[in-house]
Amino acid sequence: MRKYLVVLALGLVAGTLSACSGSQKAEPVATIQHDSLNIDGAMRLSDVTVPKHYELDLTIDPSSEQFGGTTRINIDLSSPQRVLYLHGEDLNVEALTLVSGTKEIGGEAVFGANGGMAVILNEEAPAGEATLVFKYTAPFKEGLNGLYRVKEEGLWYAYTQFEPLDARRAFPGFDEPKFKTTYRTTMRVPAGMVALTNTKETDRVTEGNLEVFRFEVSKPMPTYLVAFAVGDFDILESEEPLDGVTLRLVAPKGKGALGEYMLKRTPAVVRYLTEYFGQPFPYEKLDIVAVPNFSAGAMENIGLVTFRDSLLLLDSETASVAQRRSALSVMIHELAHMWFGNLVTMPWWDDLWLNESFATWMAAKGLVDLAPQLESSVDAVSGKGWVMMQDARKSARNIRNPIETVGDIHNAFDSITYGKGARVLQMFEVWMGPEKMQEALRAYTSTYANQGATTEQLLAELDKASGKPVGEAMKTFLDQPGTPSVHVDLICEDKPVLKVTQKRWLPAGSDAPNQGLWQVPLCVRYEQRGRSEVHCELITQDTQNVALEATRCPKWFYPNANESGYWRWTMSEDALNKLSSRYLAELTTEEKVGLQSNLSAMLASEQIPPDTYLKSMEALGRESNRTLLLNTLGAMEFVNRFVTDEQRAKWTRKMSALTARRMRSVGYLPKANDAAEKGLLRARLFDSHFALTQDPKAKAEAQKIADAFLKDMKTVPADVAGVALEIVAREGTADLWLSLKLALEGAPTPAARSSIIRALGSFKDKDLHNKSLGLYLEGTIRTQDLWAIMGPSFSDDTTFANTWNWFTSNYSAIVEKAGQQAASNLPRVASGFCSADGAEKARAFFAGQPKVEGQERILDQTVEAIQHCERQKKYLENGLPGYLK
Ligand SMILES: [Zn+2]
Incomplete structure (x- = not known):
């Protein structure tokens, strides 16, 4: 799954997920008391009952309030049983039977907490093969998980999102990833609609007013990868031959043409991945589905990959470079899952x-290879800095974290699993060599194809291919939280030696434990006779000397060559000063961004004076690379919130010197044959430039662009229009609000719609802002867009106060609409605060609400972020006079 914006997460529940699911002993008595059973879906299933094959027969009419069907599961019983444990939630089981040979045994379904379900048979079933048959109905639920429905331009559609724990709400089954089985599906849908699932259709017939679709038997799949879609779709088939894979784009009626751009980009991704793995694409069919209301970014269901519509439906005329980049990146991510997760599956969520x-x-790697003009490796360094901040929290998870509650499963879909995990892999890829990594992954995905595999099995392949103890070193990053902070001193007495020490990196004021020992693959770049050399060595001790292959004392060194390692560094003040000034030109762009990120870390741990930090950031922002500029502007926008009236004029002059010339050279609107660099910079520079300088010219441009967009939404790129609309909406009147509301209804693309929603969320006028927020609860703004409507207020204290008030006053309605799973993430709303008082408000509010699984950890993380924000604000406030001198 590709998470969206803020991390998908949730969690918390009583009871631990121990290894076995209650008593499964043969039960001789005729009556079994329900309360004697331990039916908790949070507990792991035993291997007493093993599913072998599913036959799903579903009747789905998206315009109806419920669906239903028959599920047949071929099982293997290792011993005779009266009670079988599996999963099912909100299912109304009308009949159930177990067929064993010629014997048919009736029974009763009993439901427990967390989607747990027990089948109590009327008599003991013998050991061996049997078939469980359920006839049931179930409601389409609120929220965007399980089997849910969406109304789009007057037409009803049904889609699914099962990962991690919601297949159990669509059909009874053994909803745990260790069980990989085959499926054969039949779907009955209203005539005129099309039904889709993981495999190819074999035939369709009309029965009364229903169209019956039958599908091929699948390869082995875990339950969380099963998927369905029903509706009157536009379906476009790719004309490009793709080694026996049928590739199609599926969109809501009338939207298919917007999918052509990504349909054309997808074959290159398939070819890139099949070449990397040295294997054909594992499945014969690939439908990419644009879903109009979707909680995550995308979901890698076998053969039926679902996407938030903005990632598949792009107007090839006006889509921004950033939007194209996101779409390509998510496509690589999802298709990489065909091997990582789908072909080879983790047995349990601790190996997510x-x-x-x-x-x-793989998405980061593929983006660099498939779209080199975007220079994405530089952005990845910025992203790493952000993840390291999350990793410094006392409440940070391990990459591989024990699962003790259902909440832990939902919490696992976070920036640690995605971002930190990816950067740790990249670090070891560099250390092993990319060819060895590829060799290991080819062996891993072919050895365990269509099966499950654990971390230990993966690490064994890495060791084997590299001939190095990669696994042992990698575990020090997988199994403990935190980022190493590596201090490097260059000592030139006899031969040049680096004295290296490590500890956990923490921001000032943190009470997280600072112990930790990592095996850090250190690759240092250093000057030698006017050129640069790289020396790599594994740091395993808390203090270790590294001898350089050098005859002369290097004039400079950069501790983390090309910034490919997942760790922070510090060095002596003298060495740092030289690196940031005289020898700056010697660094690669990745290293310059790394320098920026490490300076920010030194600021957070209060190891450099705030005015030195601001001056260094300003200097790095003057470099030509867009990422360096944007990082600097991000840092300055944080300061911008607390510049005093007396400081304002000087501050604005300084900021203007940083942004105005760049804004002129990039321009407010794209020109023909613009470089990708400009496309990636434009909207964000526009936004920062105006925020920092309040430039009247920029405001006039914003008005012009907003007017043009509202007149014809197809004439201006949605990202630039979005910035312009936000600028004018902040001071906007009721007339503008009405125009935006009207524009929302006719938005030609998902990107245009998002821009309008963000503008609606930007009004400073309290009544208009409240009317905008109200659009969410009345359903004009979709469930998926909750963060888009709230987000713009987070950087403005007054508007945020209004959002917080709305959020807390309507909390139960918001939870009901979002569904329990998305609700776990709601404590992040408090991240608009930057004071102890705000942290207190957040704690007090959530303490008074019904418990939602997974919220506890998210609230802890948010409160820590607020405390850090307040401390950093005070530190920078003190340094501001020195910077403005
Ligand atoms: Zn994913």
């Missing part, structure tokens, strides 16, 4: 990183 870290790592 085998899916998500790998898919995220």
Whole structure:
């Protein structure tokens, strides 16, 4: 799954997930008391009952309030049983039977907590093969998980999102990833609609007013990868031959043409991955489906990959470079899952990183290879800095974290599993050599094809291919939280030696434990006779000397060559000063961005004076690379919130010197044959430039662009229009609000729609802002867009106060609409605060609400972020006069 914006997460529940699911002994008595059973879906299933094959027969009419069907599961019983444990949630079981040979045994379905379900048979079933048959109905639920429905331009559609724990709400089954089985599906849908699932259709017939679709038997799949889609779709088939894989784009009626761009980009991704793995694409069919209301970014269901519509439906005329980049990146991520997760599946959620870290790592790698003009490796360094901040929290998870509650499963879909995991893989890829990594992954995906595999099995392949103890070193990053902070001193007495020490990196004021010992693959770049050399060595001790292959004392060194390692560094003040000034030109762009990121870390741990930090950031922002500029502007926008009235004029002059010339050279609107660099910079520079300088010219441009967009939404790129609309909406009147509301209804693309929603969320006028927020609860703004409507207020204290008020006053309605799973993430709303008072408000509010699984950890993380924000604000406030001198 590719998470969206803020991390998908949730969690918390009583009871631990121990290894076995209650008593499964043969039960001789005739009556079994329900309360004597331990039916908790949070507990792991035993291997007493093993599913072998599913026959799903579903009747799905998206315009109806419920669906239903028959599920047949071929099982293998290792011993005679009266009670079988499996999963099912909100299912109304009308009949159930167990067929064993010629014997048919009736029974009763009993439901427990967390989607747990027990089948109590009327008599003991013998050991051996049997078939469980359920006839049931179930409601389409609120929220965007399980089997849910969406109304789009007057037409009803049904889609699924089962990962991690919601297949159990669509059909009874053994909803745990260790069980990989085959499926044969039949779907009955209203005439005129099309039904889709993981495999190819074999035939369709009309029965009364229903169209009956039958599908091929699948390859082995875990339940969380099963998927269905029903509706009157536009379906476009790719004309490009793709080695026996049928590739199609599926969109809501009338939207298919917007999918052509990504349909054309997808074959290159398939070829890139099949070449990397040295294997054909594992499945014969690939439907890429644009879903109009979707909680995650995308989901890698076998043969039926679902996407948030903005990632598949792009207007090839006006889509921004950033939007194209996101779409390509998510496509690589999802298709990489065909191997990482789908072909080879983790047996349990503690190994989720085998899916998500790998898919995220592959997306970063693929983006560099498939779209080199985007220079994405530089952005990846910025992303790493952000993840390291999350990793410094006291509440940070391990990449491989024990699962003790259902909440832990939902919490596992976070920036640690995705971002940290990917960067750790990249670090070891560099250390092993990319060819060895590829060799290991080819062996891993072919050895365990169509089966399950664990971390230990993966690490064994890495060791084997590299001939190095990669696994042992990697575990020091997988199994403990935190980022190493490596201090490097250059000592030139006899031969040049680096004295290296390590500890956990923490921001000032943190009370997280600072112990930790990592095996750090250190690759240092250093000057030698006017050229640069790289020396790599594994640091295993807390203090270690590294001898350089050098005859002279290097004039400079950069501790983390090309910034490919997942660790932070510090050095002496003298060495740092030289590196940031005289020898800056010697660094690669990745290293310059790394320098920026490490300076920010030194600021957070209060190891450099705030005015030195601001001056260094300003200097790095003057470099030509866009990422360096944007990082600097991000840092300055944080300061911008607390510049005093007396400081304002000087501050604005300084900021203007940083942004105005760049804004002129990039321009407010794209020109023909613009470089990708400009496309990636434009909207964000526009936004920062105006925020930092309040430039009247920029405001006039914003008005012009907003007017043009509202007149014809197809004439301006949605990202630039979005910035312009936000600028004018902040001071906007009721007339503008009405125009935006009207524009929302006719938005030609998902990107245009998002821009309008963000503008609606930007009004400073309290009544208009409240009317905008109200659009969410009345359903004009879709469930998936909750963060888009709230987000713009997070950087403005007054508007945020209004959002917080709305959020807390309507909390139960918001939870009901979002569904329990998305609700786990809601404490992040408090991240708009930057004061102890705000942290207190957040704690007090959530303490008074019904418990939602997974919220506890998210709330802890958010409160820590607020505390850090307040401390950093005070530190920078003190340094501001020195910077402005
Ligand atoms: Zn994923």
